[in-house]
Amino acid sequence: MTNALPFPCATEAARAEGSEGDCLDPKGTLLATILGSSLAFIVGSIINVALPQMEATFDAGPTGIQWIVNAYLLPLGALVLIGGAMGDIYGRKLIFQWGLGIFSVACIICAVAWSLPVLLFGRALEGIGAAMLAPTSLAIIADGFSGRARSAAIGTWAAAGAAAGAAAPLLGGIIVDVAGWRWAFVAVTPIAIYAMIVARKSVRESKAREDSSALDWTGAGLSGSGLFALIWALIALPDQGPTAPVLAALVIGTALLFSFVAVERRLGDAAMTPLVLFHNPTFSGLSLLTLCLYAALGGLLVLLPYVLIRELGYSATAAGAAILPFPLVMGLLSRFVGGAMTDRYGTRTLLVAGSVLVALGFALFAQIPSGEVVYWLHLFPGLIVMALGMAASVAPLTTAVLNSAGARYTGVASGINNAISRIAGLLATAFLGLVLIGAADDLIAGFAAAAWAGVALSLLSAATAYLLVARTEPA
Template structure:
């Protein structure tokens, strides 16, 4: 998923700070806090079959375990950054940590499925407050080359956490059960909160540079996505009933209302529509949605298939996925610099997405029986990682370049939200796979769908992104 988050203009808050600012402490707190969202997502992927069985949730329930978290995160990540700009980034960051900690505790002790889903939704709300403010805090605390090193450390630590989380989470799930996976992240959230209270200087944005506090837009996009996703999840099971069609139509109408409101607000909108007048930015938005929809579906269904159909333990499934984040984390720093400077984002995005499509197509050829990890799973996973390595960092640079300095922060935030919404929609559509009787046949169908989406993103990049 895209790690590009807003870097808005900052200024120290008025009045004496209650903390003693510390660059090291600031980096520790923000890195731990922002990593929590990625860690929890990776853990849930390998724990999903156990959670589904514990609540007798069925295929639809498995989708909602994931989407209950992604929905508020995708819908509220932009407003979370705006709240930090207006009311104090450290304050909003700490509130997000409190919500995240309490919701993890609630998920760990949830006795019913509705309570568990409510806890997952609150985790998404907390993450939507943590993610954008963490990078804005770094931008305020560091300047010049030190800021670049701090952001690199922040991103690298997040990649490392994402790599270790499936393995550590899988071990916890196998050894103690899925509830302890939620308990395990609580001490880290508490640590981030305590360090933030002591080390982070409070800051807000200058009045003219604050991200818009677009509550109407946030409400419309949130409720619209909820209705649309509910309709997509229910469609395979219920068919085209009145409730399903009303949800799909109502969701589309609410999202259309969101567009109308944003157009009326102009530059004070949460999503300034003037950005989409630029063909490159519009193309990059489409590229992000298609590519991350493909990837989001795979990263959910692959561990599910390995555990439910191939007999892997949660730990083994986590180890099986490990090459993907390792390759992505190591190579992205090079593709975002020397290669992007030499060949340009257009070529790298096109080649990267084409490689991703090739990896998906390879997964589509996985046999129904006698699956070998070294022959059938590892090679396409490596190809996928190589393709994403060519795409992630150049995508961030291209988004910022297409938006210009004035809109760089909000454009980066929009791109981040779109990547999460792409994964959200993909998860909603996985009911077509999970409700089928043959899981491996459904996996192949999902893989070929992913290949088509990735090829579509490659075509969008080639046709719309400005050449170097």
């Protein structure tokens, strides 16, 4: 942590929310939000290296692998909007702590799961907890810091999250190889409990929507059920084909989401997702950029460890070590980019440059040969270039989303952006079924094809940033 970050109640928003007695430890506030939001990175990284062992334990097959990933991502993507709105109405600290508690219980259920359905239940419960953590952690930071201090705090948050992502694959791989995948869930539980203790002592309660008495449960139901139907159909399509249930789910899911938009438009400011946010071209552009960039990244982070272990014969530990350069470089640079570089070059410039670098990293991955694969020649360069691109993108993107929404919609905007990133990951893992099934005899060729899709998505992100994100003058 750094002493340069101001006390949370140093901002006008903080003073307006409560008395000086409500102001608590700024280091503890940042530590709690970092630990809470990092849990999603940690669990995701551990699961990616544990998938082959979990597949063998439950004889899951390609469809089962997708569901182990998506049982977590689906409720997270569907409910993160509700998590942000609940924090705005009932208190961000309260919802954040509840999220940590639910996440802790879910990890224990996953650790003792005796069947695939029990594991999927635990993973879904993890997703519910994470849906309460992700938006409220950012909203707590946004409430406590402003201006350059907010950029620095978000840079620290992003760097710490990336650092957690750096350690998790390697440590998770060691745990999986030495003790088995169940102990990976056990190892995460104390982190969640410790974050809960720190949050109770350090985080100041804050709300943004004192005038609202209830959540938009109609919108919540429509969005959650619509996303569930649509994503289930995309997951089932590669395995089942265009059967009647799959096509029905596609139609029903699409209809429910259109109904959700209609309801939110009618409710205006009382909506769970106020559509007025999307009247801002910058917010709309950032949302589209998030969808494209995180879809590309989500597919890679699930497929690469699987290819390393299944096709190239890596152990779980070796696969975690092989991926380590990506989050490590990203973690080392994110705080610097979130502060000094954003001030110097502006948000749009960094988002365009970062997206182009990610596209270049995917292009390097697409050159992987069908024969002998040499890590330092065919994989390491792509990981480094992509890490540089994501380091240039994550902190400026998060800061720009919060700034474009304004103080009233901080929690909602954080929830929307988190939902979009999680939905992007869902879509990526859903379409990975086509790779796992269609390229079962040649995973390397399937990986290269997925990398070209990543190139296209990343370049679309760069174009979106250039055309829609407002230019900010360097400081």
